[in-house]
Amino acid sequence: MLRRALGVLVAAGAVLLTALPATAAGGAEPLPRAHAHNDYEHERPLLDALDHGFTSVEADIYLVDGELRVGHDPEDLRPGRTLQSLYLEPLALRVRQGYGHVFPGSRRQLQLLVDIKNTGAATYTKLDKVLGAYRRMLTTYHKGKVKPGAVTVVISGDRPRELMAAQERRYAFYDGRMSDLGKGNPSLIPLISDNWTNHFTWRGDGEMPAAERDKLRQIVATAHRDGQRVRFWATPDTAGPAREAVWRELIAADVDHINTDDLAGLQQFLREHDTRRAEAA
Structure with a gap:
């Protein structure tokens, strides 16, 4: 009888662990700076990023x-492979299982960057x-006030600014x-993103020019003063010293989101950086 009871308990525990989100079952802790560029190209969209601790993911x-x-x-598109099926439904389930949080035990939000590729206003x-059906888990805006949620959706690409700004x-x-940058309005624009190569010549070889380092830090300081976050795309993303040099400068400047397609590579880099910082403290 005792052996049978223990077997039932073990089986129940296995079911519970299977049902829980990755972090609740002992998965990765959230990494505040980790952004999964083109996240949907991974074998398990969203889930692979979350299992590596990423707190920002991007879907076109x-x-x-x-x-x-x-x-x-366009040739990659398939019926049923939608924002709802790949992102919103799994996130809603995860938030329910995490008692209102994407990362159980942490109030860290997830940023879902949605890049509109066609017919901006119509899309x-x-x-x-669609988002209205998931509003309980989302950060929302209403009549000048922002109410934080477990997931913050940010629209990139062909985004209809006037339409969005006019919404109550x-x-x-x-x-x-x-x-x-420098114009404020974080209740509409909480994130400043841009192409690294349009503003910096340095690609990670040798020392970062002092003038460019100062420029980077001034950009971040201005955005943070106005309650906005900063992200750059088109930073080097081939494993090696150049990529790591750029990532170190981004962290030193307090850039909020580091772009990568290499989930494991950035996870390892950020964990090692945190370990070194803790040891030096």
């Missing part, structure tokens, strides 16, 4: 036949309706560019 969407299909190019209008209630926010 097209409006096709009434669906918000996820993919990099956003459809997206707005929003379930998503606008991804700004360097031209928006």
Whole structure:
């Protein structure tokens, strides 16, 4: 009888662990700076990133036949492979299982960067309706006030600024560019993103020029003063000393999101950086 009871308990424990999100079952702790660029190209979209502790993921969407299909190019799109099926539904389940949080035991938000690839206004209008069904887990805007949620959706790509700015209630926010820096308005534009190569010549070889280092830190300081976060895309992403040199400078400047397609590589780099910092303290 005792052996049978123990077997039942072990089986129940296995079921519970299977049902729990990765972090609740002993997975990776959240990494505040880790951003999964083109996340949907991984074997398990969203889930691989979360298992590596990423707190920001990026999905490209097209409006096709009434669906918000996820993919990099039109030829990649498949019926049913949608923002809901790959991201919103798994996140809603995870938030329910995590008692209101994406990362159980942590209040760290997840940023879902949605890059609109076609028909900006029409795609956003459809997206707005879809997000309304998930509003309980989302950071929302209403009449000038922002209410934090477990997931913050930020719209990039072909984003209809005037349409979004005119909304009394929003379930998503606008991804700004360097031209928006210093103009405030974090309730619409909480994030400033731009192409690294448009603003910096340094690619990680040798020392970063002092003038470019100062420029980077001034960009971050200005954004943070205005309550905004900073992300650069097109930074070096081939494993090696150059990539690590750029990542070190981004961290030193307090850039909020580091872009990569290499989940394991950035996870290892950030863990080792945190370990070295703790040992030096």
